Amino acid sequence: MKKTVLLVAALLLVMVLVGAWIFLGPATAFSDSKKYLYIATPAANEKAVMDSLQKNELLKSEGVFNWLASRMGYWEKVKPGRYEIKKGTSLLSVVRMLRNGQQAPVNLVITKLRTPQDFARLVGRKFETDSAQMMAYLQSEAFKNKRQISADEAMAYVLPDTYTYFWNSDPEKIFQKLADASRNFWTAERKAKAEAKGFTPLQVAIIASIVDEESNALSEKDTIASVYMNRLKTGMPLQADPTVKYALQDFSLKRIYEKHLAVVSPYNTYRNRGLPPGPICTPQKKTIDAVLDAPQTNYVYFVASPAFNGTHVFSATYAEHQGKARLYQEALNRLMAQKQ
Incomplete structure (x- = not known):
């Protein structure tokens, strides 16, 4: 009798250990560190989950998962989303995660x-x-x-x-x-700065987007912004080359030629006065601040620096601008001759 009791106890212990291993041991079937289970919103049900598990071979035993999910009430309310399953995760942890809707961000x-x-x-x-x-x-x-x-x-x-x-x-x-x-x-301080310059936050963002496309040098972005603000205030067209690229939807253009300026678009600031209908790129926060802190200048023109360092030189008159543009062209010609 004692041997029988011990044998039964041993068998129960083995069953408990096997069950613990099945439900609490590593249950994943992949070698990567993690994989994702996607449950789409229109079909958040048992079939969709099981199909996704089988298709992506995420678990060693979908049948045991299904059984456990049923016992834990998961199939009554399947929650759509993207769920991260780490290598070695147990079946119990997977079902709990899905039942609780613990999505991966x-x-x-x-x-x-x-x-x-x-x-x-x-x-x-x-x-x-x-x-x-x-x-x-x-x-x-x-x-x-x-x-x-x-x-x-x-x-x-x-x-x-x-x-x-x-x-x-x-x-x-x-x-x-x-x-x-x-x-x-857009804090109260930033809004006040925009208003002081005569612009709305949206208009500042549009100007900042153009400045971002004109230069990567933060040190000169406020000055470039002052040029565009001066043009707007005096009624001059912006004549911003990046807006023509946007109008053409060709961002590979390195230079804008006369033929490009004929494009009919509200974004062509050679043909239309004022700002374009919206930003021509997502404006950087630091560039928006540069526009808000733009200094008072009399500049209305700028051209790339003949130093070829990614910056620009600025002018208050067209005659001055022509002279600086000529210097840049001469420097460019010399550079091209050296390369040849």
Whole structure:
């Protein structure tokens, strides 16, 4: 009798250990450090989860996972999202994570984007929503009515930074976080500076985007901004080459020729006075501050420096500008001759 009891106890212990190993031991079937399980919003159900697990070969035993998920009530409410499964994770941990909706965050890193289409494509690569849905949202009447801005103007609110979301965030949530960050950036002090210069925050962002495309040298961005502000105040056309590239949607152009200036577009600041309808790239925060802190100058022209150091030289008169442009051209000719 005693031997029987010991044998039964041993068998129970073995069963407990086996069960513990099955449910608490490593259950992943991949060699990478981690993989992701994507559960789409329209089909957040048992079949979608099981199909995704099997297709991506994430677990050693989908059948045991299914059994455990049923016992833990997971199939009653499947939550869509992007879930990170680390190598060696147990079945119990996986089911708990999915049941609790503990999604892995998605970082949306904004650097330089030029068009709303660029932004939409970036969103489409990072989120469940695709680029077409993002563009449809930006161009919708609902967006325009709620934000009081157009799709072109929307890029003024897409400030370079890193933003954290969930994978299944919809276009409204994605843009709302950007709009909130922009609102926080535009402090009362910054708004007061813009008003003192006679511009709105949107107009400052548009100017900053042009300055960003003109120069990478932070030391001169405030002076370049002063040139454009002076042109605007005197009624001169901006005549900003980067806006012509934007109008042509050809950002590979190194120089703008007479033939390019004929393009019919509200972004062609050679043909149209005033600012273009929206930013021509996502304006950097430091460039916006450079515009807000632009000095009072009498400059209305600038040309690349003959030192070829990425900076520019500035002029108050056209005659002075022609002289400096000639110096640059002569230096360029000498440089090209040396290369040949």
